[in-house]
Amino acid sequence: MRDITKSETSKEFQFSHRDFERVRGLIYKRAGISLADSKEEMVYSRLARRLRATGISAFSEYLDWLEGDLENTEWESFTNALTTNLTSFFREEHHFPILAEHVLKCEHPVNIWCSASSTGEEPYSIAMTLCEAFGTLRPPAHIIATDIDTNVLNTAARGVYGADRIEKLSSDRVRKFFLRGKGAQDGYVKVRQELRDLITFKQLNLLADSWPISGEFDAVFCRNVMIYFDKPTQGKILKKFVPLMKHDALLFAGHSENFLYVSDEFRLKGKTVYELANASSRGRAGSGQFRRGSV
Ligand SMILES: C[S@@+](CC[C@H](N)C(=O)[O-])C[C@H]1O[C@@H](n2cnc3c(N)ncnc32)[C@H](O)[C@@H]1O
Incomplete structure (x- = not known):
């Protein structure tokens, strides 16, 4: 026994x-x-x-x-x-000015996939960046935000957070992008509807054989999730990103994730920002025919 x-x-x-x-x-x-x-x-x-x-x-x-x-x-x-869902607004802040510069060079509408969106702070940070880059609450852009965890996706879609979650944001961002709760909602903030309208939330398991997602994206965020996977799994996922990305798309990784050791499909463009290794050979010629990213 x-x-x-x-x-x-x-x-x-x-x-x-x-x-x-x-x-x-x-x-x-x-x-x-x-x-x-x-x-x-x-x-x-x-x-x-x-x-x-x-x-x-x-x-x-x-x-x-x-x-x-x-x-x-x-x-x-x-x-x-x-699952471990740690996240925050504008986490790894250096990525967002790079995204802002990139989207201004993209064809419209700009399509972005946030592939491990957790409770929503990351896709909303992307949405705020798009609004700031285009100078409007209705930028010509769409974000698909996915995660395996249905609880965090529900929180994300609601867009309601404890006010402490936005303490580090500038007063300008808070004023532009959040509503403060009153009465029973005191101590909470809600992301403005215009930002929520930019995002479609959907469950997606990065490990699944087929993903309920299509289209070609201008940027893919895959941050702080690959660390939970072993190298062969990371390699498989990176390979599946390639056909979903436009030739000049950017892939954003987390601070402790290095994709160069698991895939030769990508090359480093900046600090934890990757581009397709064969970006130039895929060329710009067909870019007018690219489909809008969709679920
Ligand atoms: C630590 S959070 C990172 C959140 C955000 N990307 C960030 O960097 O702040 C990791 C997220 O990956 C999600 N995740 C874990 N395994 C996954 C899988 N197989 N497919 C999709 N998402 C997964 C978890 O549910 C969790 O929300």
Whole structure:
């Protein structure tokens, strides 16, 4: 019989190292997320909530239930529980002036894909940048914002944030792009409707064989998500970006992500900004026929 460790017995739910290994295997297969050994406690606390919510008393039983039915709606909550959604408005700020300069050179309408949009701060920062670049709240542009996690997409679509989330923004941006809540909404801000109108939110798993998205984009944001994937997975995803990008499109990566080691399809253009390696050979000639990015 297997020994039960002291930490297992002191927990609300039995959680063995084997349970952790099973979770690791399942989330890797489903979302491409590689969980390090150090994430055992995190996995316990996040999934313990799901056991409470479903009334299941042991991890092994919960995992058997999931594995036994690929159509189980609990898969969505399981995945949502294991994603890490840290983000902020104008995170890695140096990207936004580069985007502003780039979009002014693009044909209209400008199409941008934000591929791990989390709770929305990133696509709204892109939208604000577009408004500022074109000097209007209705720039000739569209943003598709996707994420695997349906909870964060709902938050993003609502566009309501604690006022502390915009403390670091300039007063000019706050005035132009946010409404302050009153009464029950005191302490909250809402992104203006014009910004929300620029964005379509949609669930998309970067690991899936086919993506519910088409068109050719002027820029793709893929920031702080590849770090959760192993190199072969990163390489596969980068390869799939190529046909979705215009010849002169930019790919924005997170501060600790280096795509040069996993793909020869891209070359570095600036700090964590990439362009297609064969940008010039794909040429400008056909650019008038490019389709609008769509979902
Ligand atoms: C740390 S957040 C980064 C958010 C934003 N891009 C930024 O840089 O601030 C990572 C996001 O990637 C999403 N994610 C994880 N695995 C994914 C997958 N397989 N497909 C799509 N999105 C995924 C998570 O749900 C999470 O919202």
